[in-house]
Amino acid sequence: MASDNMKMRAQLKGDAASGGYTEVKVLMSHPMETGRKKDDFDRLIPAHFVQLVTATLNGKTVLEAQWGTGISKNPYLTFRLTGAKIGDTVAVTWHDNLGETATQNIIVT
Amino acid sequence: MQRRYFIKLISGAFALAFIAPMNAFAAIWNKAAFETTKLSDAEKNLEINDEKPSEEILITLPDKAENGAIVQIEVKSNIPNTETISILVEKNPTPLIAHFKFSNGAEPFVVTRIKMAETSDVKVVVKAGNQYFTNAKSVVVLENGCG
Numbered sequence: 001m002a003s004d005n006m007k008m009r010a011q012l013k014g015d016a017a018s019g020g021y022t023e024v025k026v027l028m029s030h031p032m033e034t035g036r037k038k039d040d041f042d043r044l045i046p047a048h049f050v051q052l053v054t055a056t057l058n059g060k061t062v063l064e065a066q067w068g069t070g071i072s073k074n075p076y077l078t079f080r081l082t083g084a085k086i087g088d089t090v091a092v093t094w095h096d097n098l099g100e101t102a103t104q105n106i107i108v109t
Numbered sequence: 110m111q112r113r114y115f116i117k118l119i120s121g122a123f124a125l126a127f128i129a130p131m132n133a134f135a136a137i138w139n140k141a142a143f144e145t146t147k148l149s150d151a152e153k154n155l156e157i158n159d160e161k162p163s164e165e166i167l168i169t170l171p172d173k174a175e176n177g178a179i180v181q182i183e184v185k186s187n188i189p190n191t192e193t194i195s196i197l198v199e200k201n202p203t204p205l206i207a208h209f210k211f212s213n214g215a216e217p218f219v220v221t222r223i224k225m226a227e228t229s230d231v232k233v234v235v236k237a238g239n240q241y242f243t244n245a246k247s248v249v250v251l252e253n254g255c256g
Contacts, residue, residue: 021216034202034224036202051138051143052137052138055215057213057214060213061212061213062211062212062213062214062215063209063210063211063212063215064137064209064210064212065207065208065209065210066137066138066139066143066207066208067206067207067208068143068144068203068205068206068207069143069203069224070198070201070203070205070206070207070223070224071206071207071221071222071223071224072178072179072180072221072222072223072224073178073179075221075222076181076220076221076222077219077220077221078183078218078219078220078221079209079215079216079218079219079220080215080216080218081214081215081216082214082215082216083214084214
Protein backbone atom coordinates (compact mmCIF):
# COMPACT_ATOMS: atom_id res chain seq x y z
CA MET A 1 0.00 0.00 0.00
CA ALA A 2 1.22 3.49 -0.81
CA SER A 3 3.17 5.21 1.93
CA ASP A 4 1.29 8.47 1.35
CA ASN A 5 -1.76 7.10 3.14
CA MET A 6 -0.37 8.30 6.46
CA LYS A 7 0.30 11.89 7.45
CA MET A 8 2.58 12.37 10.43
CA ARG A 9 4.13 15.12 12.51
CA ALA A 10 6.43 14.82 15.52
CA GLN A 11 7.19 18.05 17.36
CA LEU A 12 9.25 18.64 20.47
CA LYS A 13 7.35 20.88 22.90
CA GLY A 14 9.75 22.52 25.38
CA ASP A 15 12.95 20.68 26.31
CA ALA A 16 13.10 17.33 28.05
CA ALA A 17 14.75 18.79 31.18
CA SER A 18 11.79 21.07 31.93
CA GLY A 19 9.20 18.35 31.49
CA GLY A 20 8.91 18.72 27.75
CA TYR A 21 7.58 16.04 25.48
CA THR A 22 7.34 15.17 21.83
CA GLU A 23 3.85 15.22 20.43
CA VAL A 24 3.23 12.81 17.54
CA LYS A 25 0.14 13.30 15.41
CA VAL A 26 -0.92 10.68 12.90
CA LEU A 27 -3.70 10.72 10.32
CA MET A 28 -4.25 7.46 8.46
CA SER A 29 -6.30 6.85 5.36
CA HIS A 30 -8.53 3.83 5.99
CA PRO A 31 -12.27 3.04 5.47
CA MET A 32 -12.72 1.43 8.94
CA GLU A 33 -15.77 -0.57 7.82
CA THR A 34 -17.60 -2.24 10.71
CA GLY A 35 -19.14 -5.06 8.67
CA ARG A 36 -22.62 -3.92 9.74
CA LYS A 37 -23.18 -1.24 7.10
CA LYS A 38 -25.07 -1.95 3.85
CA ASP A 39 -24.33 -0.60 0.38
CA ASP A 40 -26.87 0.92 -2.06
CA PHE A 41 -27.98 -2.58 -3.10
CA ASP A 42 -28.68 -3.68 0.47
CA ARG A 43 -25.61 -5.90 0.60
CA LEU A 44 -23.44 -5.92 3.70
CA ILE A 45 -20.08 -4.21 3.25
CA PRO A 46 -17.45 -6.59 4.68
CA ALA A 47 -15.56 -5.51 7.77
CA HIS A 48 -12.30 -3.74 6.91
CA PHE A 49 -10.55 -2.08 9.80
CA VAL A 50 -7.16 -1.44 11.36
CA GLN A 51 -6.51 -3.91 14.18
CA LEU A 52 -3.01 -3.07 15.29
CA VAL A 53 -0.98 0.13 15.39
CA THR A 54 2.58 0.16 16.65
CA ALA A 55 4.88 3.12 17.13
CA THR A 56 8.63 3.07 17.67
CA LEU A 57 11.17 5.69 18.70
CA ASN A 58 14.58 4.96 17.13
CA GLY A 59 13.45 1.37 16.65
CA LYS A 60 12.22 0.83 20.22
CA THR A 61 8.50 0.15 20.73
CA VAL A 62 6.75 2.99 22.57
CA LEU A 63 3.10 2.38 21.77
CA GLU A 64 1.11 -0.71 20.85
CA ALA A 65 -2.56 -0.17 20.14
CA GLN A 66 -5.25 -2.73 19.39
CA TRP A 67 -8.30 -1.30 17.69
CA GLY A 68 -11.81 -2.55 17.01
CA THR A 69 -14.31 -1.32 14.46
CA GLY A 70 -15.26 1.63 16.70
CA ILE A 71 -12.38 3.89 15.61
CA SER A 72 -13.62 6.51 13.12
CA LYS A 73 -12.94 6.36 9.40
CA ASN A 74 -9.51 7.79 8.47
CA PRO A 75 -8.16 7.24 11.98
CA TYR A 76 -6.59 10.08 13.91
CA LEU A 77 -4.12 9.51 16.72
CA THR A 78 -2.01 11.71 18.98
CA PHE A 79 0.49 10.38 21.48
CA ARG A 80 3.34 11.89 23.52
CA LEU A 81 6.89 10.74 24.13
CA THR A 82 9.34 11.84 26.79
CA GLY A 83 13.03 11.49 26.08
CA ALA A 84 12.86 12.04 22.33
CA LYS A 85 15.29 14.55 20.81
CA ILE A 86 15.27 16.59 17.62
CA GLY A 87 16.50 14.34 14.81
CA ASP A 88 15.14 11.14 16.37
CA THR A 89 13.01 8.87 14.21
CA VAL A 90 9.42 7.95 15.02
CA ALA A 91 7.87 5.16 12.95
CA VAL A 92 4.21 4.14 12.90
CA THR A 93 2.90 0.90 11.35
CA TRP A 94 -0.65 -0.35 11.03
CA HIS A 95 -2.06 -3.76 10.15
CA ASP A 96 -5.70 -4.35 9.21
CA ASN A 97 -7.97 -7.40 9.27
CA LEU A 98 -7.43 -8.07 5.54
CA GLY A 99 -3.67 -8.29 5.92
CA GLU A 100 -2.93 -4.84 4.52
CA THR A 101 -0.24 -2.82 6.21
CA ALA A 102 1.49 0.56 5.98
CA THR A 103 4.49 2.18 7.66
CA GLN A 104 5.60 5.78 7.86
CA ASN A 105 8.67 7.40 9.42
CA ILE A 106 9.06 10.95 10.62
CA ILE A 107 11.93 12.93 12.14
CA VAL A 108 11.31 14.80 15.39
CA THR A 109 11.48 18.58 14.82
CA MET B 110 19.88 -32.82 -3.17
CA GLN B 111 16.82 -34.46 -4.65
CA ARG B 112 14.48 -32.21 -6.53
CA ARG B 113 11.48 -33.39 -4.50
CA TYR B 114 13.22 -32.56 -1.25
CA PHE B 115 14.36 -29.21 -2.57
CA ILE B 116 10.80 -28.20 -3.50
CA LYS B 117 9.54 -29.23 -0.08
CA LEU B 118 12.26 -27.20 1.56
CA ILE B 119 11.50 -24.10 -0.50
CA SER B 120 7.75 -24.27 -0.02
CA GLY B 121 8.29 -24.83 3.69
CA ALA B 122 10.46 -21.76 3.91
CA PHE B 123 7.87 -19.73 2.04
CA ALA B 124 5.10 -20.94 4.32
CA LEU B 125 7.14 -19.98 7.37
CA ALA B 126 8.04 -16.57 6.00
CA PHE B 127 4.42 -15.67 5.34
CA ILE B 128 2.44 -17.55 7.95
CA ALA B 129 4.68 -17.02 10.96
CA PRO B 130 4.33 -13.21 11.09
CA MET B 131 0.58 -13.45 10.39
CA ASN B 132 0.19 -15.77 13.36
CA ALA B 133 2.23 -13.53 15.60
CA PHE B 134 0.03 -10.61 14.63
CA ALA B 135 -3.22 -12.54 15.08
CA ALA B 136 -2.06 -13.55 18.54
CA ILE B 137 -1.66 -9.91 19.59
CA TRP B 138 -5.20 -8.83 18.61
CA ASN B 139 -7.63 -9.74 21.38
CA LYS B 140 -10.42 -11.13 19.18
CA ALA B 141 -12.65 -12.24 22.06
CA ALA B 142 -12.54 -8.83 23.73
CA PHE B 143 -13.15 -6.85 20.53
CA GLU B 144 -15.92 -9.00 19.08
CA THR B 145 -18.13 -9.41 22.14
CA THR B 146 -21.34 -7.39 22.36
CA LYS B 147 -21.19 -7.14 26.14
CA LEU B 148 -19.08 -4.63 28.03
CA SER B 149 -18.58 -7.05 30.93
CA ASP B 150 -17.26 -9.77 28.59
CA ALA B 151 -14.90 -7.31 26.91
CA GLU B 152 -13.48 -6.40 30.31
CA LYS B 153 -13.21 -10.06 31.31
CA ASN B 154 -11.27 -10.84 28.13
CA LEU B 155 -8.90 -7.95 28.86
CA GLU B 156 -8.43 -9.52 32.32
CA ILE B 157 -9.76 -6.37 33.97
CA ASN B 158 -10.91 -7.03 37.52
CA ASP B 159 -11.65 -5.16 40.72
CA GLU B 160 -11.45 -1.76 39.04
CA LYS B 161 -11.53 1.29 41.31
CA PRO B 162 -13.06 4.64 40.33
CA SER B 163 -10.38 7.31 39.88
CA GLU B 164 -10.51 11.03 39.20
CA GLU B 165 -6.86 10.78 38.15
CA ILE B 166 -8.03 9.59 34.75
CA LEU B 167 -8.88 12.72 32.79
CA ILE B 168 -11.31 12.25 29.91
CA THR B 169 -12.02 15.04 27.46
CA LEU B 170 -15.15 14.47 25.37
CA PRO B 171 -17.91 16.73 24.09
CA ASP B 172 -21.13 16.74 26.18
CA LYS B 173 -23.08 16.46 22.95
CA ALA B 174 -21.93 14.90 19.68
CA GLU B 175 -23.66 16.18 16.54
CA ASN B 176 -22.42 13.21 14.55
CA GLY B 177 -21.68 9.89 16.24
CA ALA B 178 -19.37 8.84 13.40
CA ILE B 179 -16.63 11.15 14.68
CA VAL B 180 -16.35 11.84 18.38
CA GLN B 181 -12.95 13.10 19.51
CA ILE B 182 -11.71 11.70 22.81
CA GLU B 183 -8.64 12.65 24.83
CA VAL B 184 -7.48 10.49 27.72
CA LYS B 185 -4.71 11.34 30.17
CA SER B 186 -3.81 9.21 33.14
CA ASN B 187 -2.14 10.81 36.16
CA ILE B 188 -1.89 7.43 37.88
CA PRO B 189 1.79 6.48 38.38
CA ASN B 190 3.05 3.52 36.33
CA THR B 191 0.12 3.51 33.93
CA GLU B 192 0.72 0.66 31.48
CA THR B 193 -2.45 0.47 29.43
CA ILE B 194 -5.53 2.57 28.60
CA SER B 195 -8.71 0.90 27.30
CA ILE B 196 -11.63 2.81 25.81
CA LEU B 197 -15.12 1.27 25.87
CA VAL B 198 -18.49 2.64 24.73
CA GLU B 199 -21.18 0.92 26.77
CA LYS B 200 -23.98 1.01 24.20
CA ASN B 201 -22.01 0.36 21.00
CA PRO B 202 -22.73 -2.95 19.18
CA THR B 203 -19.19 -3.99 20.17
CA PRO B 204 -18.23 -1.92 23.23
CA LEU B 205 -14.43 -2.23 23.13
CA ILE B 206 -13.02 0.53 20.93
CA ALA B 207 -9.30 0.52 21.62
CA HIS B 208 -6.62 -0.77 23.93
CA PHE B 209 -3.36 1.20 24.15
CA LYS B 210 -0.15 -0.12 25.69
CA PHE B 211 2.62 2.36 26.57
CA SER B 212 6.32 1.64 27.01
CA ASN B 213 9.81 3.18 26.85
CA GLY B 214 8.86 6.76 27.73
CA ALA B 215 5.48 7.05 26.03
CA GLU B 216 3.22 9.18 28.22
CA PRO B 217 -0.15 7.69 29.25
CA PHE B 218 -1.91 10.11 26.96
CA VAL B 219 -3.85 9.57 23.78
CA VAL B 220 -6.18 11.47 21.46
CA THR B 221 -8.29 9.68 18.87
CA ARG B 222 -11.70 9.76 17.21
CA ILE B 223 -14.36 7.13 17.88
CA LYS B 224 -17.78 6.05 16.63
CA MET B 225 -20.82 6.14 18.92
CA ALA B 226 -24.06 4.40 17.99
CA GLU B 227 -26.20 6.25 20.54
CA THR B 228 -26.11 8.30 23.73
CA SER B 229 -23.90 6.35 26.10
CA ASP B 230 -21.29 6.33 28.81
CA VAL B 231 -17.73 6.22 27.55
CA LYS B 232 -15.68 4.19 29.97
CA VAL B 233 -11.90 4.30 30.34
CA VAL B 234 -9.96 1.62 32.20
CA VAL B 235 -6.33 2.10 33.20
CA LYS B 236 -3.95 -0.63 34.27
CA ALA B 237 -1.18 0.46 36.65
CA GLY B 238 0.97 -2.19 38.30
CA ASN B 239 -1.47 -4.99 38.99
CA GLN B 240 -4.40 -2.68 39.67
CA TYR B 241 -7.20 -1.37 37.53
CA PHE B 242 -8.76 2.08 37.69
CA THR B 243 -11.73 3.49 35.86
CA ASN B 244 -13.52 6.70 35.01
CA ALA B 245 -16.40 7.46 32.66
CA LYS B 246 -18.14 10.32 30.92
CA SER B 247 -21.51 10.35 29.21
CA VAL B 248 -21.99 11.73 25.72
CA VAL B 249 -25.32 12.66 24.15
CA VAL B 250 -25.32 11.52 20.52
CA LEU B 251 -27.66 13.41 18.20
CA GLU B 252 -26.96 11.40 15.06
CA ASN B 253 -26.04 7.71 14.97
CA GLY B 254 -22.48 7.02 13.83
CA CYS B 255 -22.54 3.34 13.11
CA GLY B 256 -25.05 3.14 10.24
